[in-house]
Amino acid sequence: xxxxxxxxxxxxxxxxxxxxxxxxxxxxxxxxxxxxxxxxxxxxxxxxxxxxxxxxxxxxxxxxxxxxxxxxxxxxxxxxxxxxxxxxxxxxxxxxxxxxxxxxxxxxxxxxxxxxxxxxxxxxxxxxxxxxxxxxxxxxxxxxxxxxxxxxxxxxxxxxxxxxxxxxxxxxxxxxxxxxxxxxxxxxxxxxxxxxxxxxxxxxxxxxxxxxxxxxxxxxxxxxxxxxxxxxxxxxxxxxxxxxxxxxxxxxxxxxxxxxxxxxxxxxxxxxxxxxxxxxxxxxxxxxxxxxxxxxxxxxxxxxxxxxx
Numbered sequence: 342x343x344x345x346x347x348x349x350x351x352x353x354x355x356x357x358x359x360x361x362x363x364x365x366x367x368x369x370x371x372x373x374x375x376x377x378x379x380x381x382x383x384x385x386x387x388x389x390x391x392x393x394x395x396x397x398x399x400x401x402x403x404x405x406x407x408x409x410x411x412x413x414x415x416x417x418x419x420x421x422x423x424x425x426x427x428x429x430x431x432x433x434x435x436x437x438x439x440x441x442x443x444x445x446x447x448x449x450x451x452x453x454x455x456x457x458x459x460x461x462x463x464x465x466x467x468x469x470x471x472x473x474x475x476x477x478x479x480x481x482x483x484x485x486x487x488x489x490x491x492x493x494x495x496x497x498x499x500x501x502x503x504x505x506x507x508x509x510x511x512x513x514x515x516x517x518x519x520x521x522x523x524x525x526x527x528x529x530x531x532x533x534x535x536x537x538x539x540x541x542x543x544x545x546x547x548x549x550x551x552x553x554x555x556x557x558x559x560x561x562x563x564x565x566x567x568x569x570x571x572x573x574x575x576x577x578x579x580x581x582x583x584x585x586x587x588x589x590x591x592x593x594x595x596x597x598x599x600x601x602x603x604x605x606x607x608x609x610x611x612x613x614x615x616x617x618x619x620x621x622x623x624x625x626x627x628x629x630x631x632x633x634x635x636x637x638x639x640x641x642x643x644x645x646x647x648x649x650x
């Protein structure tokens with residue numbers, strides 16, 4: 342009896358093949374394509390290429406295709422030019438005047454001639470590095486800085502070279518600064534009587550030593566006519582009354598100081614005597630050269646002394 346009941350229960354639990362139960366059977370297996378796609382999606386490089394590289398390639402291709410048409414390129418360039426002109430012509434970018442600070446009136450005129458600007462002009466049309474290079478190449482200018490100030494002002498700040506001496510060359514008379522760089526021409530020696538004069542071969546290359554000689558020549562500055570470079574090796578100090586002090590190649594400043602000391606001594610008064618040359622080229626054997634008149638007088642005195650004997 343129990344066996345019969347168990348069979349009936351088993352038959353009731355099994356679904357009838359002809360009856361639709363409404364539930365689909367789930368296949369646990371995955372297709373090969375789906376498996377490969379999911380594996381690729383787990384790869385960081387593939388995800389980056391899909392999300393970034395592919396859109397960029399598509400956009401670049403579209404833009405390149407659009408620009409491959411000449412009419413499109415012409416229209417785009419025209420649009421860019423119109424936008425640029427509209428921006429550059431705005432009043433806030435307009436430069437109206439040039440202001441030069443730190444320069445004399447003469448130097449300012451030279452600067453304006455070197456970089457002529459037709460104001461008003463757009464700041465985009467000014468090539469400041471090129472203008473700065475042109476101004477910096479001028480003789481009177483030691484340093485320059487250009488900038489555009491608020492209010493449409495082209496500001497030019499100048500550090501001007503200061504003349505330290507006059508250089509008489511084959512081309513004419515020039516003013517030099519303390520480093521031997523030209524400041525500008527000088528029309529006459531009388532234009533700057535406060536500056537020493539140098540001349541001779543290689544004089545412009547020994548400006549520092551000439552200035553040291555000038556600095557110690559205080560007692561004889563009233564008689565000083567200049568410094569002449571001899572053989573690009575040494576200096577001669579040229580005084581009035583055709584007197585000349587020949588200095589050695591080394592220790593020239595100390596040699597000049599000794600001569601000045603002898604000249605200032607009451608009993609010596611060397612440079613006040615009838616001399617033409619004080620030769621100090623050999624520091625251990627200084628010599629003097631008297632004028633022709635003084636030489637004749639000396640011989641006359643010696644002849645008189647010899648006759649009296």
